[in-house]
Amino acid sequence: MGWKELPRGGSILEPGNSESRYTGDWRTFKPVIKQDKCTRCLRCWIVCPEPAIYIIDKPYATSSGRQFKFSVEVNYDYCKGCGMCVEECEPKAIDWVEEEK
């Protein structure tokens, strides 16, 4: 695209279009949420700075019989592997797994 086709004043007309820039390849370790151990406390969701943790409307029944209406999932397209979620997770429901090629 040449500068003549660009919007005036350098405006960006598509809100949130950085979503097409995947930052997942920054990672060397990845967080893996163990749905069975997760208490849905949402602390990881609060702190994730990307955001790369999302509340998904996917019901889940734990092996101990707890019923949840939603799940908490990592979007690996964006997770940079900072580990803040792991540090916040009191029930220790997030594994920290080395990435391999």
Added chain:
Amino acid sequence: MMAKPFFRTVYDVPREEYLAPGHGLCAGCTAGTIVKLLLKVAGPNTIVVNATGCVEVSTTPFPYTSWKVPWIHVAFENAAAVASGIESALKALKAKGVLDPSKKINIIALAGDGGTYDIGFQALSGMLERGHKVMYVLYDNEAYMNTGIQRSGGTPVYAWTTTTPVGKILKGKIQQKKPIAEIVAAHRIPYVATANPGYFADMMNKFKKGLEVDGPSFVHVIQPCTTGWKFDPRYGIVLARLATETGLWINWEQEEGQFRVTVTVPRRKHVRHYFELQGRFSHLTPEEIEAIQKEVDLEADRINKLVGRTVIGPLVE
């Protein structure tokens, strides 16, 4: 007397995200956490004016933006002036009937410590004095991070930066951190607060109050920076909380002149727990850490006297 806080638990926090992923903030940058939560409070009817700094540069690599609300950047020093102009323009458009006068539009000025304590201070002071209804949010990572960790008026004493090196003569920064929130409070604006992303509900309630008051408001947020403070990125929020648990960062608010500490600390941790995790303080000797501890003890006494009861408790570990 006090209204119930709006955000009490994680379940009070809206699911909608107005900060898109794909930005270039460092892995583990707590500025992402702060901005994401700020936008959840403000919602879609919001205009953000951003001074340059890590947040501005990382969220808007042209032609991309991570903002899902209207956003503008003009320069480093004038976020408060631009926000003042936008507020005045909206007022005029409402008076002329171009915009619905009952429509509530939040205006937020967002800047780092360099952009606030130092170069943007004149614009900020003017905005406060003129009384524009703008919430100014200062994310304080205690140095000019985006340009490579230079000291600012917000850098604390002894901190290593590239312009306050550690060697035979210098041991990091010589001067104390400027009490910016108190200087802002001296402008007698309706709402001033200090906040910490480690206490997300307290921080979000302060953003909400700041957006509701009729006049300027100022929220000063501590923002641990993995790159400039030199700590493992996973500890950003742990460090934020330690700042408050040690009494180094007190979360308070001043509403219509009434001062309150919003996060009480019944048992205080030793400041060494905070310093030990950060490379920028790794040169400190035990004596120097003790000297800082004495100062924090004095500050806790001062705050307790000011409030009239013990809100920052004794040192226990």
